[in-house]
Amino acid sequence: MTMRSVLAGLALAAFSSAVAIAGNAGYPLTIENCGRTLTFEKPPQKVVSLGQAMHEIVYALDLGQRLTGTAVWLGPVREEHAEANATVPRLADESPSFESVVASGPSLVLSEFEWHVGPDGVVGTRDQFAELGIQTYIAPMDCTGKDNASGGNGRRVQPFTMEQVYRAISDLSQIFDVRDRGNALIATLKEREARAVASVARASDVPVLVWFTSPQMKGDASVAGSNGAPAYIISKLTARNAIASDDEWPWASWETIAKSNPAVIVLAAMDRRFNPGDDPQAKMAFLRTDPVASQMPSVQAGRYFVMRAEAMNPSMRTIDGIELLASKMREFGLAE
Structure with a gap:
């Protein structure tokens, strides 16, 4: 083996190591979510989303290819996300079964409401999913300033603000390592709100x-x-x-x-x-x-x-x- 080939091999190894380090930048990542601490070693590759607010954040972050299923819909997805959504299996219009969610093979389940995934979740509890190695993320909009122990959809005890939505966008952009997309999305939403208020x-x-x-x-x-x-x-x-x-x-x-x-x-x-x-x-x-x-x-x-x-x-x-x-x-x- 010549010295040139040895140096070339060392350079390639160094480059590969640098890519590996860069690809795992920010991991392990710890997120505090609705009373639980979630730790991610890498961005999740297979995700199920329950609740239209969560689906549309995923699509807006250009992460639709990670979805293995959706459920809990109020109406059609936004037009700009229709093409991406068409390729994702719809597990149910309303609450899916625990078995159907698990069968789609997710490592992460997103839920808009604790009513679906929570202490008494009609789809399943966070512990049930955890026992199978599946992490669960609940929308901050549903656990911030809200009493969900009262049953049903719970009772909001503090005023909702868009900061709760921005927290969800920020969390998901970190979990999936697309922080720039999350920051840009939040900035766009804030600009639209400011224009409407000024009008x-x-x-x-x-x-x-x-x-x-x-x-x-x-x-x-x-x-x-x-x-x-x-x-x-x-x-x-x-x-x-x-x-x-x-x-x-x-x-x-x-x-x-x-x-x-x-x-x-x-x-x-x-x-x-x-x-x-x-x-x-x-x-x-x-x-x-x-x-x-x-x-x-x-x-x-x-x-x-x-x-x-x-x-x-x-x-x-x-x-x-x-x-x-x-x-x-x-x-x-x-x-x-």
């Missing part, structure tokens, strides 16, 4: 009603109260919630709603049909024909519109909600 800077004290659903169209309505994503949207635009309630989604009669005299009514749209009031067309028909609702000035003036329910869940789409409400406030002459 209605002269609006003030506009009462806004957000109607999510109704089990019976002539019964009480599930509307936005305090602390949730709709309350954040409304507050950022210097408007106010028409229904004053400490609950995130209180029930209100139409007599109570009429007395609150909302200037704008926002109607949630979703693809699911658990309740008659899930259908935005049914909501609009009710507003136009109900003896009480139809007499509200906002209804008679046509100051109501449809917003996707995804924007009403704490997520990147909450920025969509701010932009849409700002636009409608200008259109309705309630802001300059």
